[in-house]
Amino acid sequence: MLRNARRLARRALTRAINSGPILALQVGTDRRIARKASGLEPSARSGHIVISTVGLGNVGDQAMLEAFLDNSTEHVHVVMPATNSLTLPIRHAHRATLVHLPGLVDGMPYRRKNSRKAFVELVRSAKTCSVIGADIMDGGYSPRESVLRCSVLALAHRLGADTAVMGFSWNGNAHPLARDAIRGIASTTTLYARDPLSASRLKADGIRCTEVADTVFSFDQIDAPRDLLSWRSSQAHRRLVVVNASGLVASATMIREYVTAVSALRARDFAVLLVPHVLRQGDNDLNACSDVYSHFHADPAVHLVTRLMQPAEVSWIVSEAEAVFTGRMHLAILSLNHGTPPCVVSTQGKVEGMLSLFGLERYSLEPTVGLGSRAFDSILELTQDGLRDRLVTIHPTVRDMALSQFRHVNQHASHPRSLP
CATH class of the missing domain: 3.40.50.2000 (Glycogen Phosphorylase B;)
Known part of the structure; x- marks a missing residue:
């Protein structure tokens, strides 16, 4: 009985923190903090911030982070929702820092206070702030994670960073709270839809976006286990x-x-x-x-x-x-990426x-x-003859689509990376 009561309590708490009023309270607090911080003396800007996906044992999430690092320059602060969410590959250990900010984009209101303060300090001196959008932004898993990511990007823009949502999907039934949140940042944040179907769905919802391909189509590392x-x-x-x-x-x-x-x-x-x-x-x-x-x-x-x-x-x-x-x-x-169908x-x-x-x-x-x-x-x-060759022929075009979204980052670099 006690176990059932705890389960019901957790469900009630989840419903509450995903509710419109609680999310509106957090977004409103972010806006007030942004207005207050925007009046401070501006900092010299260098490097980038990228807000990662959850990770925690997900090869795809790790690949998206590595693709971002592979195709950006200057120092990158990787903001993670949990410790050990993802790892830094050795090839980027000298130019990237993992930053654990619990609750910033997925947590309870009381857990966000310290993380928001640390984020404000980071973003005041960053050139860009990017969210790895993936399959989070439409609210299919959790509207809270979409709304809070949008709110953090709005805060970053107010504090002078160039903002973007990197390659993300948009399903045919986006959560209303997520749809309103991303519509609210569309005029100040570049939205990169990672496939043509997502782009058409966003446009049908009245949301301006740029069609690209998933960032992992740019991933070119290989290592035999x-x-x-x-x-x-x-x-x-x-x-x-x-x-x-x-x-x-x-x-x-x-x-x-x-x-x-x-x-x-x-x-x-x-x-x-x-x-x-x-x-x-x-x-x-x-x-x-x-x-x-x-x-x-x-x-x-x-x-x-x-x-x-x-x-x-x-x-x-x-x-x-x-x-x-x-x-x-x-x-x-x-x-x-290797022509394997x-x-x-x-x-x-x-x-x-x-x-x-x-x-x-x-x-x-x-x-x-x-x-x-x-x-x-x-x-x-x-596995029929000829298909693999056709996929290899198509891939460079798709890879260029994936790389195009990194112009958001590299246009601000002191030594820009050459992209198609």
């Missing part, structure tokens, strides 16, 4: 398919569908590598991938990755594959637009009964 080299060598005579079972769609029914797909692939003598892309409580891919692997653990041609991979390691894995079947969009993006389980309305950049929208698969057979049929189509 030593713990996979032996297995890959042992299966070099077989064509490889990478399979990701997402913790977002990990019901018993969906696990059976993944087992169906892997069984069909093995019947055609494909080697299968099960790769978790998110390892964290709540939507853990490793649990889902392990459930699938339990049906094949005696088969040496099926292998399970059991640790969190770095984006560069995932890039090597997908570069070795003939095709990818994934429930995570950024695994598909990393595969397309993916079929992708559709979640949050963000996959179709990305795939349309390569003419692959038909390979956005709904997580319903029959998924396993549809995925297998898709993989057979995707």
Whole structure:
């Protein structure tokens, strides 16, 4: 009974902090702080601020951060909602700093006070302030996270920083609070929609945006994971398919569908590598991938990755594959960077637009009964002759679209990075 009472209390608290009045109170406080701070003596400006996604064991979130760092210059303060959310790659350790500001873009009103104060000090001397928008801004997961990110960007603009929301999706049913919040900053903040479908939805909602591609389409790091080299060598005579079972769609029914797909692939003598892309409580891919692997653990041609991979390691894995079947969009993006065709389980309305950049929208698969057979049929189509060459030909155009949003950062640099 006590456990149920606590659960109900947590739900009530979540509803309260996501409510319009509580969010309006926080936004109003941000505005008052901005008005007060804007009257202070201006600081000399240098470097950039980027507000990261949640991370905490998400390869896609890590890849978006690394793409930002790879394509920016000068010092970058990476604002994170939690300690150890993400890591700094060694190649950027000399020019980036991780800053933990709890509650700034996702927390309770009482937790934001100190974080807001620290953020104001940072942004008063920064040239730019960017939010990695990803799939957060439409409020599909939490309207609070969208509204507070918009509020922080409005504060940063008032204090003199050039502001932007980097590559983000916009689903067909954005939360009204999120829609109002992003509409409120559209005149002062550059909004980069990361696929044509999101751009059209934003424009239909009366929100001005610039169409680009996901920042990870610019990611070009690659690193062979030593713990996979032996297995890959042992299966070099077989064509490889990478399979990701997402913790977002990990019901018993969906696990059976993944087992169906892997069984069909093995019947055609494909080697299968099960790769978790998110390892964290709540939507853990490793649990889902392990459930699938339990049906094949005696088969040496099926292998399970059991640790969190770095984006560069995932890039090597997908570069070795003939095709990818994934429930995570950024695994598909990393595969397309190497011409490897993916079929992708559709979640949050963000996959179709990305795939349309390569003419692959038909390979956005709904997580319903029959998924396993549809995925297998898709993989057979995707491994046909000539498709990989076509994807490699298209990729430079998509990469240039991804790079175009970094002009927001580099136009302020003392030594601008050359971009298309």
